[in-house]
Amino acid sequence: xxxxxxxxxxxxxxxxxxxxxxxxxxxxxxxxxxxxxxxxxxxxxxxxxxxxxxxxxxxxxxxxxxxxxxxxxxxxxxxxxxxxxxxxxxxxxxxxxxxxxxxxxxxxxxxxxxxxxxxxxxxxxxxxxxxxxxxxxxxxxxxxxxxxxxxxxxxxxxxxxxxxxxxxxxxxxxxxxxxxxxxxxxxxxxxxxxxxxxxxxxxxxxxxxxxxxxxxxxxxxxxxxxxxxxxxxxxxxxxxxxxxxxxxxxxxxxxxxxxxxxxxxxxxxxxxxxxxxxxxxxxxxxxxxxxxxxxxxxxxxxxxxxxxxxxxxxxxxxxxxxxxxxxxxxxxxxxxxxxxxxxxxxxxxxxxxxxxxxxxxxxxxxxxxxxxxxxxxxxxxxxxxxxxxxxxxxxxxxxxxxxxxxxxxxxxxxxxxxxxxxxxxxxxxxxxxxx
Amino acid sequence: xxxxxxxxxxxxxxxxxxxxxxxxxxxxxxxxxxxxxxxxxxxxxxxxxxxxxxxxxxxxxxxxxxxxxxxxxxxxxxxxxxxxxxxxxxxxxxxxxxxxxxxxxxxxxxxxxxxxxxxxxxxxxxxxxxxxxxxxxxxxxxxxxxxxxxxxxxxxxxxxxxxxxxxxxxxxxxxxxxxxxxxxxxxxxxxxxxxxxxxxxxxxxxxxxxxxxxxxxxxxxxxxxxxxxxxx
Numbered sequence: 001x002x003x004x005x006x007x008x009x010x011x012x013x014x015x016x017x018x019x020x021x022x023x024x025x026x027x028x029x030x031x032x033x034x035x036x037x038x039x040x041x042x043x044x045x046x047x048x049x050x051x052x053x054x055x056x057x058x059x060x061x062x063x064x065x066x067x068x069x070x071x072x073x074x075x076x077x078x079x080x081x082x083x084x085x086x087x088x089x090x091x092x093x094x095x096x097x098x099x100x101x102x103x104x105x106x107x108x109x110x111x112x113x114x115x116x117x118x119x120x121x122x123x124x125x126x127x128x129x130x131x132x133x134x135x136x137x138x139x140x141x142x143x144x145x146x147x148x149x150x151x152x153x154x155x156x157x158x159x160x161x162x163x164x165x166x167x168x169x170x171x172x173x174x175x176x177x178x179x180x181x182x183x184x185x186x187x188x189x190x191x192x193x194x195x196x197x198x199x200x201x202x203x204x205x206x207x208x209x210x211x212x213x214x215x216x217x218x219x220x221x222x223x224x225x226x227x228x229x230x231x232x233x234x235x236x237x238x239x240x241x242x243x244x245x246x247x248x249x250x251x252x253x254x255x256x257x258x259x260x261x262x263x264x265x266x267x268x269x270x271x272x273x274x275x276x277x278x279x280x281x282x283x284x285x286x287x288x289x290x291x292x293x294x295x296x297x298x299x300x301x302x303x304x305x306x307x308x309x310x311x312x313x314x315x316x317x318x319x320x321x322x323x324x325x326x327x328x329x330x331x332x333x334x335x336x337x338x339x340x341x342x343x344x345x346x347x348x349x350x351x352x353x354x355x356x357x358x359x360x361x362x363x364x365x366x367x368x369x370x371x372x373x374x375x376x377x378x379x380x381x382x383x384x385x386x387x388x389x390x391x392x393x394x395x396x397x398x399x400x401x402x403x404x405x406x407x408x409x410x411x412x413x414x415x416x417x418x419x420x421x422x423x424x425x426x427x428x429x430x431x432x433x434x435x
Numbered sequence: 436x437x438x439x440x441x442x443x444x445x446x447x448x449x450x451x452x453x454x455x456x457x458x459x460x461x462x463x464x465x466x467x468x469x470x471x472x473x474x475x476x477x478x479x480x481x482x483x484x485x486x487x488x489x490x491x492x493x494x495x496x497x498x499x500x501x502x503x504x505x506x507x508x509x510x511x512x513x514x515x516x517x518x519x520x521x522x523x524x525x526x527x528x529x530x531x532x533x534x535x536x537x538x539x540x541x542x543x544x545x546x547x548x549x550x551x552x553x554x555x556x557x558x559x560x561x562x563x564x565x566x567x568x569x570x571x572x573x574x575x576x577x578x579x580x581x582x583x584x585x586x587x588x589x590x591x592x593x594x595x596x597x598x599x600x601x602x603x604x605x606x607x608x609x610x611x612x613x614x615x616x617x618x619x620x621x622x623x624x625x626x627x628x629x630x631x632x633x634x635x636x637x638x639x640x641x642x643x644x645x646x647x648x649x650x651x652x653x654x655x656x657x658x659x660x661x662x663x664x665x666x667x
Binding site: 018022023025026029030033034036037334337338339340341342343344345347427428431 | 490495496515516519520522523524526527528530534536537538539543546547548550551552553556595596599
């Protein structure tokens, strides 16, 4: 009896790479033909489920993150700019802001910049009509922001945020713009704002008071923005503000810099640092200046989106498991016969894993086409209208690739387990349909 | 009958199912030897144990007791994976219900075990086409099983088995689902293969089909009751 040499040679053969390749070839042939002969409706439905799962995985977290990214984008474009310059921690103002402004004008990549001055003050709307000094005045405390109207509009497009009245005229002096958060008629959206003006409309005259100095201003317009800093501010021409508070032009509070879109903020930051401005002011890119709570919310939304997407993955994996299980179970006898005629179990498992892989690939590919070919553009054109931001869909390619890989691997596992369960059954029992 | 160099040597093959009081012994110490090149038929009434015996001899099942040597290999020493490889490399099968993969064409059905053996796609395709032509299906090689008659499907099944050039061909009631004309054609094919030196073990309950064999084992109640040597 020649057992040992045969066994050894078979074992060696079986476990070598060639045999794996044979199983792979046979598995692919079986799997591909099963896909080809399958009902189009069934295949379409499975691919649709995979596509929905992929969209759920990528788009849900993408929209959640997009709410914050939309908010960040608005904050960058309408408030602090791509590069923002603020006073050093040890100083009250930016030192030599005129010099900085001159350097900015010559810095490549800088489209424009807005030098701002701020001060606390109050606005009284009914100071002319109030009957008795004992009546409660229609008055608010407010943050006053002095701007160069032309440059500010070039940087933040503030004029586009005017919802009542007009933007500043070129030669405006005693005029101001009021953010909607200071007005009672807009406060229904913001019920916590109790300190608001009742009667302040474009064309009205209000009294602006800073310390002991008061001056009449005409309300030129009302500003509405999803950036809180803008909607809560009172804008007045910077020369008027500086005159009222006695501030020199080279003592600015912030310089917001708008860059060419192709220019990385880090490069401009580096150029300004090299010009020696770091000794006079804090120069930060938008990302560096971003409030930490926004970053925290973004991370939280990302986790939340992943969690919601994970539920989708579980549903998809169960779907694939059931589909492959039913498919393999209904072919149990055929699988037994294949094993009977010498087809390796792995070839049968590969056939089903291959089918699962095709489903996952086709569904994900459709999902990618929908996300990158339609949804991202759609949400850019029609952002989701949230009170604090215009929500967009954020789907960074690397994140999408990672989520696809997760979905793909889980689908393969969901396809393998039922195939393995059926293929490992006793060959003869499978052939005869016995349990 | 003692054969000097049997290709199958089964001694005291016993097959039991169930446990305890429910235990049933289907094969009771069967001794069989099959010579290389022999055409052996196993006959018996339903429940006699003829199919169970064939499953033991064809390594599709494992005997509860006894020893089984096929082509010099003690098959009871093999694990499941090795048995699968052994079946691929040594044995061929023709099943009662044809056992074709419905998604594959006749050619691809024949190609499967050839690819598993390591033939290239082209080699497997050519070999499959030759085998199908040899069973008279040269004009249907790319047809799906569903488009073939029962007799044609069984001929594909035979082509798949013989394409591998197995040492032993097992046929489990290959004519059971066929009409008499198709059944006779299948038997003629098997007879031709046998004349070319193929060892065949066939289970059948139809005596007329067994008459072309060298020997018939008659079974009853899990035992071989009679061996009939046929003279041609």
